Each structure stands twice: as C-alpha cells, then as structure tokens.
Amino acid sequence: MSDTKEKLDVIEKAKELSLEYTKKAADMPAFPSDEAIAGLENLDGPTPKEGTAAVDVLDMLNEYAAPANVGTTTGRYFGFVTGNMLPAALGASWLMNAWNQNGAMFIGSPSAAKLESVAEKWIVDILGLPEGTAMGAVTGSTNAILCALTTARDYLLKKQGYDIHVKGFRGAPKVRLVMSEEIHAAVKESLSVVGFGSEEAELVPCDELGRIIPGEMPKLDKTCLVLVQAGNVNGGSFDPIGEVCDIAHKAGAWVHVDGAFGLWAAASPKQRDNVPGLEKADSWSCDAHKTLNSGYDCGLVFCRDRKAIADALTAGAPYLEFSDKRDGMLYTTEMSRRAYGVVLWSIVKSLGADGIAKMVDDMCDNTQYFGEELEKAGITVVLPPSFNQLMIKFGSDEETNAVLAAIQRSGTIWCGPSKWRGEAVIRISVSSYSTTKEDVDTAVEVIKRIADGISK
Ligand SMILES: Cc1ncc(COP(=O)(O)O)c(C=O)c1O
Structure with missing residues (x-):
C-alpha cells in the first residue's frame, strides 16, 4: 500500500511540475543560459548512499534540470529535426508509463500488442505502403535502419543459398x-554494424540538389542492396525512389529508403509528389519522433516481406511464447521494449490521417515562408527550401559560423551547423507542430539583426 501512496504522490507532483513547465514552455529560451547550465552541477556529487523521497527527486529535476532544457517544446527551435511532442503523444506517454507494459509479445501485454498492430495498419495506410507491410517500432531511425539492413543482407544471402545465421559473415x-x-551518417553506422566496410560501397553521384542520379548507378544484379533517401539531411531533397526501384527490381536487387523525417511526405496529398514510387521499395525507415512529433523515442522500420524481417530478427527460446496476434519483438532487434503502440495509436486516433497531412503541410508551408522572408531580408538561401529543410550562408565560412554562434547564444531561436558542397551553412529545420508564421518572423528578425551586426 505504501508503494501505491508514493506513486500517487509522485504522479501528483509530476502533474504539478509538468503543468507549470508546459504553461511557461512557449516563452522559454530556445537554448539555456550559461547560468542554467552551470546549475546542473547541483545534480552531481558523490554516489548517494542514502535515498531521497521520490517527490523531492522530482523537485530537484524541476529546479536544476528543467532550466537547462533545450526549447524543443517552443515553436522557435529549428535545430536538427528534433520535433515537438503532440498533446495526444504526451498524454499517452504518461499513461504508458503508469501502465508499464512490455511491448515484446502479445502474452506480455495484449493491450500493447493490439495498439501496435492497429498502429501498424494505420501508419502503413497513411504512408501508402503496400498492404500487409510489417512495421517494427524501435528507439530511432538508426536502429530502424539497422533492422532493415540486417533483413536485406540476410535475404540477399539466402537467395544465394547462404544462411548467415548458421554460417556467420x-x-x-x-x-x-x-x-x-x-546517404546519411546513420546508414553508414548501421552498415558497419551489419558487417560492411566503407570501401565496399559503390557510391552513386548526386545532382545539384543532392538527389541520386539513377542513370549513374552501376549495373545491378541480385546481390545488390541499394540505399536511397527521402529527405536529404541538409537540403531536404528526395531521391527519385520509384525510378531507382524500377531499375533495381529488374536486376533482383533490394531497395531500402531512409526517410527519417521525409518519409512523412507520403502522408500528405500535397507533399506525396516528392516520393513517386515510394511504395515500390522493399524496406523503409523513419522516425515518429521527428516529423510526427511523437516525442522521444520512436523510430519505425517497415518491410514489405513480413517473413523476411521476422526471419532476420526473431530470437527464439523455449520461454518465449509467440501468438497468432502481435508479437512486436519479431520486427526489431529488441525483446523487452516500450509499448510504442500506445503513443502511435493515440497520435493517429487524435489527429486522423487528415490532421497528420495538415501538420506536415504546415511545416512545409512555414519552411517555404521562412525561405521567402530570408531572401526578402537579403540573406542567401543556399538551395530552394525543400519539405521542412533550408540552409543559409553568409559571405564566408567565418562569417556564417559567427552568425551561427550568435544565433545559438541568442536564446530566442536555435539552428545548427552543417556543410554543403564544402561550405559552412546554417541548417534550419521546421519540425515542430507548434511553429507559427509569427515564430518564423521572429527567427528572420533575429537572423537579420545578428547578420547586420556582424557584417558591419
Ligand atoms: C536522413 C536521416 N537518417 C537517419 C537519421 C538518424 O535518426 P535518429 O537520430 O532517429 O537515429 C537522421 C537524423 O537526423 C536523418 O536525418
């Protein structure tokens, strides 16, 4: 009973502190002050020998950690492709934590299994992927890519009569x-985990927007694993996926699409033109915690061949009892795992397919608007904004880096660095459902003021 009392107290405390935080969140800095970061030292110290009441622990988090948070819940954070957290996602996450369900198998949690299987059906439909496509939910795109590449590798080897699970690599x-x-660094990292070296890659040249040129692909055969992307991490461009698939499939190759944030273009009738032929690929990966604003953590892997992904990733043991329903672990590298379906189901139920399309469209419209306003302010937009990405630069790398450093110090907005064709750029991603045109106006004003000050 005392355990229940402590939990109830802690839920009340977490509710109180979350409400307080959320009410102020819209006005919080995009990046914490040096003073707030210094305050984090209050959380350090020797290993505590004695415990502290859980409610007091939450108070400490609120006092010292929260002020050093990054403003991902504002509409003014344009760093990486971080995403915000939708109301339904936040509420469902709270419940998910109170429930503490294990998403590994139906027998471990019928509710988690059902929600994940319905979420799979709905998201596959929303993205226009082939009916029956399997979806695995994992921590993020890097892990989702790993699941897909393992599946592709095993499948291509099996077609050559080689079972890597038995014989090894x-x-x-x-x-x-x-x-x-x-191709994104996360793909390269996953490739090395599944046994590929960087020198083995046959790199295909890209056009000026960073899109693969299908005519430049080497002659393919049935041993080929072809990797393309929906959403270049810098400029946001999309590879011509359908065209690549047509060529690859004639040769019997496997095509994987890394669409960490860009796969969600498929969810919007207005943006779907970016990904013609997406449904022809063999596997796909994306994040819910980026464009879908699910909050951390949630990456998704999709495979058109349900058996292939289950064969590659299933761990069998006498104590594991699989069902004829949903056993989420079959499609991931994990066994015990969060009940990802709780949040995914809640987002789709709350927004509907139309609401998701509108959220994606709003991000894209705000990105276009951002680009137009920056150009009006005389700032160089490196490529035409694409999807939710744009890049800007100034007279020299030094000037670009100086403007970026001042933006990051401003606390009002936050953007990250990158390089495009060897030159320093400032990378801007609009990935929060709560970003408004006013937030964009604020951002343009801050960038312009800083740039004018530096170029004087
Ligand atoms: C195109 C692309 N692929 C993969 C990733 C890796 O995603 P995650 O950080 O969720 O592992 C990213 C992250 O920015 C990305 O933009």
Whole structure:
C-alpha cells in the first residue's frame, strides 16, 4: 500500500511540475543560459548512499534540470529535426508509463500488442505502403535502419543459398552495396554494424540538389542492396525512389529508403509528389519522433516481406511464447521494449490521417515562408527550401559560423551547423507542430539583426 501512496504522490507532483513547465514552455529560451547550465552541477556529487523521497527527486529535476532544457517544446527551435511532442503523444506517454507494459509479445501485454498492430495498419495506410507491410517500432531511425539492413543482407544471402545465421559473415558470398553519395551518417553506422566496410560501397553521384542520379548507378544484379533517401539531411531533397526501384527490381536487387523525417511526405496529398514510387521499395525507415512529433523515442522500420524481417530478427527460446496476434519483438532487434503502440495509436486516433497531412503541410508551408522572408531580408538561401529543410550562408565560412554562434547564444531561436558542397551553412529545420508564421518572423528578425551586426 505504501508503494501505491508514493506513486500517487509522485504522479501528483509530476502533474504539478509538468503543468507549470508546459504553461511557461512557449516563452522559454530556445537554448539555456550559461547560468542554467552551470546549475546542473547541483545534480552531481558523490554516489548517494542514502535515498531521497521520490517527490523531492522530482523537485530537484524541476529546479536544476528543467532550466537547462533545450526549447524543443517552443515553436522557435529549428535545430536538427528534433520535433515537438503532440498533446495526444504526451498524454499517452504518461499513461504508458503508469501502465508499464512490455511491448515484446502479445502474452506480455495484449493491450500493447493490439495498439501496435492497429498502429501498424494505420501508419502503413497513411504512408501508402503496400498492404500487409510489417512495421517494427524501435528507439530511432538508426536502429530502424539497422533492422532493415540486417533483413536485406540476410535475404540477399539466402537467395544465394547462404544462411548467415548458421554460417556467420566470414566466408559469406558478396552482397554489393550501392548507395547515394549523400546517404546519411546513420546508414553508414548501421552498415558497419551489419558487417560492411566503407570501401565496399559503390557510391552513386548526386545532382545539384543532392538527389541520386539513377542513370549513374552501376549495373545491378541480385546481390545488390541499394540505399536511397527521402529527405536529404541538409537540403531536404528526395531521391527519385520509384525510378531507382524500377531499375533495381529488374536486376533482383533490394531497395531500402531512409526517410527519417521525409518519409512523412507520403502522408500528405500535397507533399506525396516528392516520393513517386515510394511504395515500390522493399524496406523503409523513419522516425515518429521527428516529423510526427511523437516525442522521444520512436523510430519505425517497415518491410514489405513480413517473413523476411521476422526471419532476420526473431530470437527464439523455449520461454518465449509467440501468438497468432502481435508479437512486436519479431520486427526489431529488441525483446523487452516500450509499448510504442500506445503513443502511435493515440497520435493517429487524435489527429486522423487528415490532421497528420495538415501538420506536415504546415511545416512545409512555414519552411517555404521562412525561405521567402530570408531572401526578402537579403540573406542567401543556399538551395530552394525543400519539405521542412533550408540552409543559409553568409559571405564566408567565418562569417556564417559567427552568425551561427550568435544565433545559438541568442536564446530566442536555435539552428545548427552543417556543410554543403564544402561550405559552412546554417541548417534550419521546421519540425515542430507548434511553429507559427509569427515564430518564423521572429527567427528572420533575429537572423537579420545578428547578420547586420556582424557584417558591419
Ligand atoms: C536522413 C536521416 N537518417 C537517419 C537519421 C538518424 O535518426 P535518429 O537520430 O532517429 O537515429 C537522421 C537524423 O537526423 C536523418 O536525418
């Protein structure tokens, strides 16, 4: 009983502090002050020998950690592609934590299993992927890519009569790796985990927007794993996925699409033109915690061949009892895992397909508006804004970096660095459902003021 009392007290405390935080969140700095960061030292110290009441622990978090938070819940944070957290996602996460369900198997949690299987059906439908496509929910895109690449590798080797699960990767026949020269670092990391070296990759040149040029692909065969992307991490451009799939499939190759934030273009009738032929690929990966604003953490892997992904990722043991319903662990590298379906189901139920499309459209419209206003202010927009991404630069790398440093210190908005074709750029992503045109106006004003001050 005392356990229940402590939990009730803690829920009340967390509710009180969350309400307080959320009421102020719209006005909080985009990046914490040096003073707030210094305050984090209050959370350090020798290993505590004695415990502290859980409610007091929450008070400490509120006092010292919260002021050093980054303003991802404002509409003025344009760093990385961080996303905000939708109301339904926040509420469902609270419940999910109170429920403490294990999403591994139906037998471990029928509710988690059902919600995940319905979320799979709805999201596959919303993204226009082939009916019956399997979806696995994991921590993020890097892990989702890992799941897809493991599946592709195993499948391509099996077609050559080689079972890597039995024989191992030493002595395995070759799997050729054909990928965009612009492929994201997360894909490269996952490739090394599944046994590929960077020198093995056959890199395909890209056009001026960073899109793979299909005509430049080497001659493919049935040993090829082809990697393309929906949403270049810098400029937001989309590879011509359908065209690549047509060529690859004639040769019997496997195509994976990394669409960490850009796959959600498929959810909007207005943005779907960015991804013609998306449904032709063999596997896809994306984040719910980016464009879908699910909050952390949630990455998704999709595979058109349900058996192939389950064969690659299933761990079997006598104590594991699979069902004829949903056993989420079959489609991931994990066993015990969060009940991701609780949040995913709640988002789709709360916004509906139309609401998700509108959220994506709003981000894209705000990005276009951002680009137009920056250009009106005389600032160089490096490429035409695409989806929710744009890049700006100033007279020299030094000037660009100086403007960026001042933006990051401003506390009003936050943007990150990158490089495009060897030059320093400031990378701007509009990935919060709560960003408004007024937030964009504020951002343009801050950037212009800083740039004018620096170029004087
Ligand atoms: C195109 C692309 N792929 C993969 C990733 C990795 O995603 P995550 O950080 O969720 O692992 C990112 C992250 O920014 C990305 O933009």
